[in-house]
Amino acid sequence: MNVNSFDTLLKVPTGVLQISDLLPTSMDRDNEGIHLSLVIPTYKERDNIQNVIRILSQLLDELIPKDYELIVVDDDSPDRTWEVAQFLTREYPQLRVMRRQKEKGLSSAVIRGWQVARGRVLGVIDGDLQHPPEVLTQLLSGIQQGADLAVASRHVEGGGVSSWSAVRRFLSRGAQVLGLILLPGVLGRVSDPMSGYFMVRRRAIAGAILNPVGYKILLEVIGRGQVNEITEVGYVFCERQEGESKVTWKQYIEYLHHLLRLRLSIGRSGRMNEQTGFPVGRFLRFGLVGLSGVFVDMAMLYLLSDPTTLALPLTRSKIIAGEIAILNNFFWNDAWTFADVSKKQQEWHQRLKRFLKFNLICLAGLILNVLVLNLVFNFIIPNRYIANLIAIAVATIWNFWVNLKLSWRVTDVK
Template sequence: MPQLSVIVPAFNERDNLAPLTAALASTLDGIDYEVVVVDDDSPDGTGALARRLAQDNPRIRVIQRIGRRGLASAVVEGALSTSSPYIAVIDADLQHDERILPAMLAKLRADGLDLVVGSRHTGEGGMGDLSSDRVKLSNAGRRLFHAISHTHISDPMSGYFVLTRGFFDEVAHSLSAIGFKVLVDLLASARRPVRVGEVGYQFRSRAHGDSKLDIVVELEYLELLFDKLTGGWIPPTYFLFGLVGTAGMFFNFVAAALLLRVWGVDFFRAQAIGALLTVALNFFLNNALTFRSARMRGAEIVTGLLLFYVVCSIALLAQLAVASALRQFGVHWAPATLVGIVIGSVWNYTIAAQLVWRGHRRRAT
């Protein structure tokens, strides 16, 4: 049985795999290890190349997921597929300096820690030539992490770390497995103080392939934090649904105002057009963000949009029914309105998730 399983999440990383596995072979000389490449059916053939490499090197294994995407879930499933007492996670694109891996493992064992992070903010560490915008984003992420967790660690945004099987098993069922920030997920899922250590390294720039980091990844980090803060009781997609709905309210107001005051449309029509446009806007935003794992394309969009209009109308009726029923029981207008809004939005979310975007990603647990 290998002592160390090195999990490598890889999407469209064909040109990086051979250099990475060669670098791992030379740095991990003397350690009994295996490499688990977790590929999400990359169009560039990363999975096929990994299998070819595995033919020559029995230390390499491949998991190819079809119809799935996601860095965090790739890492979690890679770790679950192994049995070694130590698990490392390293990016495929050679940005993480593999030469410190033996030192990270040695520290984990010698100091009896749960987890050792490859850090860009300690000792020899550095951000390399990462753009100043990316550094700012990373710093904002760090601050948010420190707002939800008491673990003292200089680089919670790192994707490079080694942990013990025991610690992984302890938190595995509480992981959200959303987005890119697996380390934040692991640390925030622990129900006790985590024993962490850090080893510094210089972040390298990407040699080949494209970054997968985009605005959705940032939103996913907020989703992850929301999931951790609510203890998994409220679906994180509801949080995005709520954000989209709030943005829609502002849009509705501005659209109605423009129609009424600038284009001289009468009051009732301005309300109706504003509301219809807002539902369409909400549909497209939810399709692109909230329910992106079941995103509709092409002709599906037309039926999806029509269905969403029906669902929203029913939600509106439910909202009105609840608010007026409460009013009849003598409840003050403010709580009656608020309860109506909450019932309407929960109803809207639930039916939209079940009916319009069936099969969107749900929590693993």
């Protein structure tokens, strides 16, 4: 059956987010590949998608006729954007459509599209016409002149934004400055690292395991790919004419999360991870969560055991304080440290199972903690708070390693 028939959608790839250096084969298409595969990630773009496909097809038919493909990757939009795009495949033979029902997120949608793409050059453009299609001409030219990556930028000559508020401009620039502080070797290479409009040679990112968070996939491409020469072209970011904006505070939080994850994975800790097999980045996140638990633990220990407050026995106070800290740590670890695993097991009984495992492991760690606390307090340093910090450090290593192996594992599969 022809891949562009009305009743056929692309099969959604599974597994790691990795681009092959070999072009995907197809029984119904030539296996020689094409020049450009342009992915259009969509969610609730029913009012825009037909116009987008029409404009892009007209433009690319003039630039590289029959040497491109458009791949719409829709996250199962409630307005059935994917269905409208699928209908259009009868009119536009270069159009292919994927409907994702189990995964969400713009960045992963782009990568899934690239995984089925046949192009030697991979690109992405928004599905709402906020990225002016005519800039594709300049991006293609940049690639043809030898660049590994061609980025459409709002911050070079010819670039800008049409009608952003002062608050949004401030947040955008603030996010860029923060990125330059955390990842100067990545964000310092382009003027607009938050751009979602670019083209990259397949060979530059082939084989790299991508691990994006949120919307800013360009960070992954530069940070994890083998990108040498980069060119930038200016464009004016336009306000959408149809549909609703998807920019929320969540995107800024995800951007910060992405920066931290990328910093840990490609920095010194990332190299240590590769050399030793120990997940240093994940351990650091676990440690930061544990630090929040320290404050909870210390505060509760003071409230319960200090002579000026409740003056309960030290051991009893420690057990209560430790259990409250365990509850705090579980929620943060589930949402951040092991979020990649948690997202695959989001049902309440799966979360309860993780919590019970985490609690049992940490209770064992709490027993270890209490033993170390009493040993240090009674025989080495007669200061309850210093002894408590030492006990927490010992228990942290235990808690991380055993939880890594037992609590946050994908064990429920369909």
